Amino acid sequence: MKTTKNYVQRMARKKVMVDASIAAATKQRGLLLVLTGNGKGKSSSAFGMAARALGHKLHVVVIQFVKNNATTGEEEFFRNQANIQWHICGAGFTWETANLAKDMEAAHKGWSLACEVLKDSAINMVILDEITYPLRDKLISLDACLEALVARPTMQHVIITGRGAPQALIEVADTVTEVQDSKHAFRAGIAAQIGIEY
Ligand code: ATP
Numbered sequence: 001m002k003t004t005k006n007y008v009q010r011m012a013r014k015k016v017m018v019d020a021s022i023a024a025a026t027k028q029r030g031l032l033l034v035l036t037g038n039g040k041g042k043s044s045s046a047f048g049m050a051a052r053a054l055g056h057k058l059h060v061v062v063i064q065f066v067k068n069n070a071t072t073g074e075e076e077f078f079r080n081q082a083n084i085q086w087h088i089c090g091a092g093f094t095w096e097t098a099n100l101a102k103d104m105e106a107a108h109k110g111w112s113l114a115c116e117v118l119k120d121s122a123i124n125m126v127i128l129d130e131i132t133y134p135l136r137d138k139l140i141s142l143d144a145c146l147e148a149l150v151a152r153p154t155m156q157h158v159i160i161t162g163r164g165a166p167q168a169l170i171e172v173a174d175t176v177t178e179v180q181d182s183k184h185a186f187r188a189g190i191a192a193q194i195g196i197e198y
């Protein structure tokens, strides 16, 4: 049976440790976050951070590398907000298009936009949604991507999403989250649900 006294003592010890960790984290700089893995929650986590940033009046740019339509709820919502630019630069799933020239054109369009934004210190947060796929398919050069990320403005945050993030990207990132697929409704035959999946 837990006593109130024990609980208070345990929390006091925990507070000393948490306060010491907070006091030790004094650096300020833009972060590179990678959200990868097979589970659901990568893009929606990135867009959650976009909402946070906009709430603080920061400037956000989203570049979507795979999606090729404008029907997601997040896009509808964010387009009506101030301080955000939303670019859809995908040709759709590569197994749907099966058209290398079209996929390359879309990837290059997205990447050239990203290059501009990654030089612009007025942009506080850049979301490169699903960029791992054109990187994997070598439609965008990984070396060029790493170079642009490393050279970006010091205070700029970049969030990268997509399965199978390359190891070199994981190495240069500050925060890496691998979302695990423990269970997904789709495998029980449930279609993509509005508000949950799109
Ligand atoms: P979300 O945008 O919902 O955060 P995500 O970015 O983590 O998802 P993606 O790989 O981009 O995942 O997939 C986008 C779509 O595929 C979403 O509709 C999502 O629910 C669905 N999805 C994600 N993971 C799985 C899975 N393991 N099995 C089936 N569908 C999935």
Ligand code: MG
Pocket: 042, 043, 044, 130, 161, 162
């Ligand atoms: Mg996604």
